[in-house]
Amino acid sequence: MPNRDTVRITTKDFYDFGSLWVFDATHLPYGCSVWPAFWSKGPNWPFDGEIDIVEGINLQKSNQMAVHTTQGCTTSNSIVQTGTVGFTDCSKGSGCTVHETKPNSFGEGFAQAGGGVWATQYDVAGVFMWYWSRADVPAELTSNASSIDISKWGTPSAAFPVTPQCNLTEFFTPQQLVLDIALCGDWAGVQSIYSSTCPGTCNVTGPGSPAYDNAWFEINYVRAYTTGGPAPTSTAATSASTGTGASTATVIATVTSSSGSVAPTGSGSGSSQNDTNAAAGLGATDVRAVGAVLLSVVAGGVLAAW
DSSP states (O other): OOTOOOEEESSSEOOSSSSEEEEEEEEEEOOOOEEEEEEEEEESTTTTTEEEEEOOTTTTOOOEEEEOOOOSSSSTTTSSOOSSEOBBBSSSSOOEEEEEESSSSSSHHHHTTTTTEEEEEEETTEEEEEEGGGGGGGGHTTTSSSSSGHHHHHHHEEEEEOBBBBOOGGGGOOEEEEEEEEEEEHTOOOHHTTTTTTOOOOOOOOOOGGGTTOOOEEEEEEEEESSSEEEEEEEOOOOOOOSSSSOOOOOEESSSSSOOOOOOOOOTTTTTTTSGGGGGGGOOOOOEEEEOOOOSSSTEEEOOOO
16 A cells, blocks of 8 residues: 555653653564554654654564754764764755664664663763663663663764754754654655565565564663653644644753763763763763653553554
């Protein structure tokens, strides 16, 4: 069936700068024609920005992270991060992309390793994403800790700091989180891309096809923390939402030991204290929070393509 709609789960809340989102999964959808994603968007997509935290296609073995903006935002190869830079014009179709270099970040390898955890800092200093395979997940993220110190996490997998070439605060508004599974489409279905891991051409087949035996999410949790910025605002969970709504939720967390907005320092391997990521300085970013499941997926729940 051409132009088949995808299934999407979207948060009712929108999260402003000063937020931290943690996504823990043991299985991600994969297989020929399969295109899953965990991402964020503003109320007026695509004009209010988009952050792709987890996104992969077909039988790829690694995750791709990205930010999407309107015209006027670019990134560079000089950013300190563990991932590798792909496209650098955030207004183009692919956005500004970074490819994960750590093993087992997508596909069969991700599942065999027991999954992993992503953390995304959404801040006035920029957008920063970390990934850990199951064996390397920080203890505070496995124990539902109410206090998280991101200064211990080292260099992010992907970093999109505010720079003269792109002040992200001018391109992004409060974001809502989205979980979906698409099939084929204008990335997974492009023949030159599809044929790199899959035979033939990209076709969507019906329920029961072995092509979709692994086209499902298994999620331990999704949590949101805030560093004391504006509280999230609630709206109906619909992709057609055009405003932030009038109902204001309570602040999920506050920072008690630091002031101002901060970017992560390059404390991991190959980092430098004077790199562009560290311009704002980390300080003591002791984030105190209560974890909140944001999506309609309970611990250990499964969302499948069919």
